[in-house]
Amino acid sequence: MKTIEASGLTKYYGSLLAVDNVSFSVKRGEVFGFLGPNGAGKTTTVRMLTGILRPSRGEVRVLGYDMLDEHEKILAREMMGIVPEMANPYVDLTAMGNLRLMGELYGMGKREIEKRALDLLKLFGLYERRKSKVRAFSKGMRQRLILAMALIGDPEVLFLDEPTSGLDVISARMIRDIIRDEHRKGRTIFLTTHNMAEANELCQRVAIIRRGKLVAIDTPEKLKTLGKGLSVEVSFEPMVFEGSAIDSALRVEHRGDKIRIYTDDPDATIRELVRYAEEKGLRIVSLKTLSPSLEDIFVELVGGKDD
Ligand SMILES: Nc1ncnc2c1ncn2[C@@H]1O[C@H](COP(=O)(O)OP(=O)(O)OP(=O)(O)O)[C@@H](O)[C@H]1O
């Protein structure tokens, strides 16, 4: 049995087709990334998977339960943890108060809630602040609390809609560490994110959605093989670069303090660059060969002037 199964999932908002006949499945224990540009239909999909929004067409099963059946949906939701897009804890409650409230919603016993809440607070670095009102929490602390709230019921499957959006690198890294730990414990995780490095780092498989349609679904490494090949990135000091430095047929992109050169023969390109640096008396600050990143593939698949 697949943990999540979506088939022919479709959603119209009035005449707007937000999700168009999307089918996929997520295996047990997998971190599955759901990627797409703004407005592609990610949140709409998550809301249908979690039973918050009824599809216009199609079917969703989570842990074998039919999410379109009101009774089965209730059973499934007891085993789901959800971090909605832009979720917020209650700011007039303490961290502990929020966790208690969520535990009660899951129908957990008082003692079980206390124990689980304290464990999660410790795990997420919020224990010292457990009695503070959330109003005084930073965004990163709130997001960790939201994640703890989603985990209070020890769910089999976790749905995270952009859990690191708007966080600084340290806070985002803490959230990613938590996701990795939860994966290690065997939880299935459905993750939407705009951060391609994050998807690459965390996900066993990713799906890419564009204007409501699935355009790719595979492992990050296999998707990368669709890319435009290798490139060499170089930074000189001073940063002087003339077209004559390398084979004029190669595509060159200026990227911040670096130059990226797309080439089928990195060895030859590197030799040319080194020769050029010597000739001009430039110091090579960095020089490396790169394979296409998930972000490169993402841009190739969803980019385009018509967007
Ligand atoms: N409640 C709604 N009523 C009408 N249209 C909606 C509603 N929610 C979303 N839409 C539209 O559906 C499309 C998909 O939106 P959705 O929020 O699912 O995208 P998303 O991929 O999550 O985008 P983002 O990355 O910005 O969060 C968009 O065109 C959006 O304007």
Ligand SMILES: [Mg+2]
């Ligand atoms: Mg969204």
